[in-house]
Amino acid sequence: AQSVTQLDSHVSVSEGTPVLLRCNYSSSYSPSLFWYVQHPNKGLQLLLKYTSAATLVKGINGFEAEFKKSETSFHLTKPSAHMSDAAEYFCVVMDSSASKIIFGSGTRLSIRP
Amino acid sequence: DAGVTQSPTHLIKTRGQHVTLRCSPISGHKSVSWYQQVLGQGPQFIFQYYEKEERGRGNFPDRFSARQFPNYSSELNVNALLLGDSALYLCASSLVVRGQIEQYFGPGTRLTVT
Known part of the structure; x- marks a missing residue:
């Protein structure tokens, strides 16, 4: 069975400091993993995806994530936070046929000036 | 190119009623998925x-x-609405790129059941 756990419901960082949003997954096979961002009253936007190629995945807006099979983690990072990064972030696990798609409960990222 | 479109954007219904939500995928996408996002939670497939x-x-x-039509658009139907069905309903269209699935989401339909 697949599952995904976002370890922090809310993260607050100062502008210009690093961002770390944590995600752990459980899957009986090699999953596809994604991070999506949702700004208030906006749709979901794909940040990046892992699909069994390179373990370090670079996404849009300076975000990246590292797939660590031994730790079953797929944490999202950004070296320097910007005010526009304030949003809700979702970690997603998907099987190869997309017949099972599971979203994490989300992490709300706040940026302090 | 137009992205995923959904209609209506907002909808208010009464308990017990029926609702139909519509989604048009990105041109060329043959797969559509529906999600329910209750306030404060992640989308549920x-x-x-x-x-x-x-x-x-x-x-x-x-x-x-739900059903999908020959032009790949889709409808989600919910009967006998309950208060707990109040949520943002998201549609995503999918494309397989180099063997990997990519999903693109629409803006959603906000359903309020009173």
């Missing part, structure tokens, strides 16, 4: 359709049904 056939179903009651 409802259905996936590919080439007009159901390919996946989440843990939702039979009051929820």
